[in-house]
Each structure stands twice: as C-alpha cells, then as structure tokens.
Amino acid sequence: MAYKEETVSIKIQPNVYGTFRILPNKIWYALAEYVDNSLQSHINNKEQLTRINSKHVLKVEININKELDSISIKDNAGGIDSNNYWRAFEPANIPTDVTGLHEHGMGMKTASIWLSDVWSVVTKAVGETEERTTIFDLKKVMAEKKEVLNVTKKSVIKEKHYTHILLKGLSANSPKSQQYGKIKKHLTSIYRKFIISGELKLYFNGELLKYQTLKILKAPFYKDQINRKILWKKEIDFKMGEFSAKGFIGLLETMSTSIDNGISLFRRGRVIVGSHDEKYRPSVLSGQPGSPLDKRLFGELELEGFGVSYNKGTFTEQMELEVLMKGIKQELSINGFNLLEQGQHYTKPKPKADIKKSVKKVLKSLKEQKNKTKAPINIPKKEDLEKESNSISKAIIDESDYDYVNIGLNKYGYKVKFVDAPNNPLYSCTKANEEEYDIEVNFGHELFKKEDVSEVIVALIKALALAEQESPNQGTKEPGNVRLIFNKLIGKV
Numbered sequence: 001m002a003y004k005e006e007t008v009s010i011k012i013q014p015n016v017y018g019t020f021r022i023l024p025n026k027i028w029y030a031l032a033e034y035v036d037n038s039l040q041s042h043i044n045n046k047e048q049l050t051r052i053n054s055k056h057v058l059k060v061e062i063n064i065n066k067e068l069d070s071i072s073i074k075d076n077a078g079g080i081d082s083n084n085y086w087r088a089f090e091p092a093n094i095p096t097d098v099t100g101l102h103e104h105g106m107g108m109k110t111a112s113i114w115l116s117d118v119w120s121v122v123t124k125a126v127g128e129t130e131e132r133t134t135i136f137d138l139k140k141v142m143a144e145k146k147e148v149l150n151v152t153k154k155s156v157i158k159e160k161h162y163t164h165i166l167l168k169g170l171s172a173n174s175p176k177s178q179q180y181g182k183i184k185k186h187l188t189s190i191y192r193k194f195i196i197s198g199e200l201k202l203y204f205n206g207e208l209l210k211y212q213t214l215k216i217l218k219a220p221f222y223k224d225q226i227n228r229k230i231l232w233k234k235e236i237d238f239k240m241g242e243f244s245a246k247g248f249i250g251l252l253e254t255m256s257t258s259i260d261n262g263i264s265l266f267r268r269g270r271v272i273v274g275s276h277d278e279k280y281r282p283s284v285l286s287g288q289p290g291s292p293l294d295k296r297l298f299g300e301l302e303l304e305g306f307g308v309s310y311n312k313g314t315f316t317e318q319m320e321l322e323v324l325m326k327g328i329k330q331e332l333s334i335n336g337f338n339l340l341e342q343g344q345h346y347t348k349p350k351p352k353a354d355i356k357k358s359v360k361k362v363l364k365s366l367k368e369q370k371n372k373t374k375a376p377i378n379i380p381k382k383e384d385l386e387k388e389s390n391s392i393s394k395a396i397i398d399e400s401d402y403d404y405v406n407i408g409l410n411k412y413g414y415k416v417k418f419v420d421a422p423n424n425p426l427y428s429c430t431k432a433n434e435e436e437y438d439i440e441v442n443f444g445h446e447l448f449k450k451e452d453v454s455e456v457i458v459a460l461i462k463a464l465a466l467a468e469q470e471s472p473n474q475g476t477k478e479p480g481n482v483r484l485i486f487n488k489l490i491g492k493v
Helices: 014-020 027-044 046-052 107-115 138-143 177-190 192-197 292-296 318-332 339-345 352-370 382-389 453-474 480-489
Strands: 004-009 058-065 070-075 116-124 130-137 148-155 162-170 200-204 233-240 243-251 262-267 270-273 297-304 396-399 403-407 410-419 427-431 436-442
Touching: 014 107, 027 046, 027 058, 027 070, 027 107, 027 162, 027 177, 027 200, 027 270, 107 116, 107 162, 116 138, 130 138, 177 192, 177 200, 177 270, 192 200, 192 270, 233 318, 243 318, 243 339, 292 297, 292 339, 297 318, 297 339, 318 339
Parallel strands: 058 200, 262 297, 410 436
Antiparallel strands: 004 148, 058 070, 070 162, 116 130, 116 162, 130 148, 233 243, 243 297, 262 270, 396 410, 403 410, 427 436
C-alpha cells in the first residue's frame, strides 16, 4: 500500500522541548492527560460513535512493558480529525473549544516528553478515510532543530475510529513497578464519575479499574438520647460570585486516617485535587489533622469558575477556594444538622460481644496480676510530688496546638506534648500562663507497653481510684471532687 506524506508544525525553538522533561509532575497526572484526550474525543463524537454502534462504550487501555521499555495508550474514541491534527503537536496551541478536558494545548506533548525519548501517534478519526501516523524523536528534534514532523497517511474504512500512542525509550520519570498499585488507585479516583456511570472502561496492564463508593455514617446525633438515626450527608450548592461548588459533604461510616477521609474537588467531571490518598483537607472543614472530624469528613465537590494548572493537578485561584470553603462551613454548621459537630464528637458504640470479650481479657489480666507478689507502694511526700511533676524530660516527640474548654465559669487552654522518658512519670501538667496549661504525656511509660487499650484504661481508673483514697493522707481536701470532674471531662477533651 502506497503511503502519502505531509507535514505538521511543531513551532517553538526545539531546545525548549528539553525543559518539558524537568517540569514538576506526577505519573498519574501525566497518564491522565491521555485519558482526558480520549474522553474528550469520545464526548465530541458521541453521536457518530453511537450511530455506528448503539452499544458503544469508551475503552482506554494503558499498558506498561518494561521488557520493551515502552508505554502504550489505546482507545476506541473518535480519533483526532484532520482539522485538529496539527493542533495536537504544536505546543500551547489552544483548542477552539476550551470548555472540555483539554484546554491548554500542552497535555499530550508535555506528558509524552516527560515520559519518553520517542513517541508516536497513530489515529483514525470517525467519518474520515485516512489513518495518520506521526513520530516525535526528542533527541533528533533538538539536534536537528526540527520545526516540522512528517505525517504518514494510509486509507482505512470510514467506520473505524481509534488512537494509539506509543512511548519508547522511557525516561527516569516513567513509572516503577512498585508504583503500579498507586497509579491504578489514582486513575480510578480521578475518573470515578465516568467509571461509575459506565461511560468509561479504563484498563491498566489488562486490569479493568473499578471504583468502590464509600459508606456514609447513619447514626443518631451524638447528643440525641432518642436514638433517631440520621444519614450524615449534606448536599451542597453554594455560589460565590463567579465561583461555585456543587456536590456533597458527608461523614464516613468508618474513620480513615489517610485514604478515604478528605474531599475530592472536581472540574468538568474529573478530579483535579483529592484523588486517592491526596485528598483536600482544609482545616476550616476538617479541623485539626488527626482529630475525629478529620478522620470522618469526606465529600465530592464539582467546582466552577476556577482555572487549573498545566497538569490539572491544582486550582489556580487558591485564595478564592479558601473563601469558598468558609462559606460551605456555614452550611455544615446549621442547627438541627450540625455535621461538623457530629463528626468531631460522635463515637461509634462498641458491639456488646466486643465489650464482653474486652472485659474477659481484662479480668484475665487482673487475675494474673493478683497471683504476683506485690511490693509495697511508697507514696512520696508532698514536696517530692511537686518536684516529680516537673521532672519529665523535655525531649518532645510532637505536640498539639492549644485547645480551649469552658469548665463552669472558667476557661482553660491546654496543649498536649508527647515525650519519651522511660524513667519518668506518666504525665505532668504545668501552667504556661494565666489560662493555658502544658500537659506532657510520657509515651515511654510502662503503661504504654500494654497492647490492649482496655487494659490501659482500667489501669488508669485503678490508679485514680486508689489515689483518691490515699490523697487525704497527703492533706488533700475533698479528693472525690477530682473523680467527679474527671468523669465529666473525659468524654469532652
């Protein structure tokens, strides 16, 4: 079969292409550029594609072959038509329609050069009769200062439609085998809406990627004594001038520390910020890192009015985004459905079977302790106790920010510091100023060597109860007040 040749422009100084290799990027963002192009081609040509095949579903296959040192991306979308083919290779040639998934005119070019030395595009547009092939050799382009590339064409039946991109001579940026699992999770997360709807079948190394929706907490309000169950999900439709957010914020049924908790921010149906384990967790909504609210709050928000970075990994209007989140906070804090308060204070009841199991384990431990010979406990004098309370090592592992609580008419601020001092007391409490206290918790203490948290709690209660009985001998008046106040505070601080 005879091949015809023409050329396409790659205008810019060829040495500029070398800078694409060092652009900051992540492997899933780079691979997502190809999926974006496939999706947009599918959307633009959906009518023709379904006319040819009424059961047409977009299929995108990403395959990494380490033996051949290559990455292949294949789709059955609408292909790159003759009117737009030249745009695909010319950097920063912005598409005529910038409302879709490709808008900067940089995606395929930057991703391909970032990942490889040589890349080729073979495409056949639906409704046309020619397949086009172009090869981009980075070293050759730079050495020969090329500004055009050859296009090879051949005749193909009108009904065919596809694009096949092959990356060869992979760069140091290309994915390592240990990254495959993370890549799959990020791509699944980014394109979850298209995957869930059935519009996209996305494959990675032959595996069809599937998205599992998260379970939402259904439980009574933590203060509610009636036990009325509520689905803790709030629909969001918030506007702020030209900026808006639409979707939902909810609470997870099961707490998460790094994967499921947090918000995914979408634009035009795909995730921009918050895929897989890189969720968006603004403190104005999620609270302090590691707090119960932080571990439960999650959501999906489709944003409008915002621009995106060249790799679609961030939004350009960060200040506006922060202000938008503050507005959403008000919607989550309304009386009768205070989602943020529920997330911070709700504790999932422990099943009775688990409670009985824990009790049996603690009882066993207590029986074992009973059979051990116990040395008498010598209580230090008052002045020695005061010295001991300040004796914890100041080698701080980590610390919290100050938090504040009102007890009666008084306001107290407290910061928790964590230290590792095996020979020192369990904790100390020192006054920092008029209303703030530093609480130091010694993780090097014998108590923290216990594996079961139930044993730790029982040991603390035993020590507090016995200290209450002994404290009058040390001159303490009304020692029972400490117990009463402690019982009130323990579930709130």
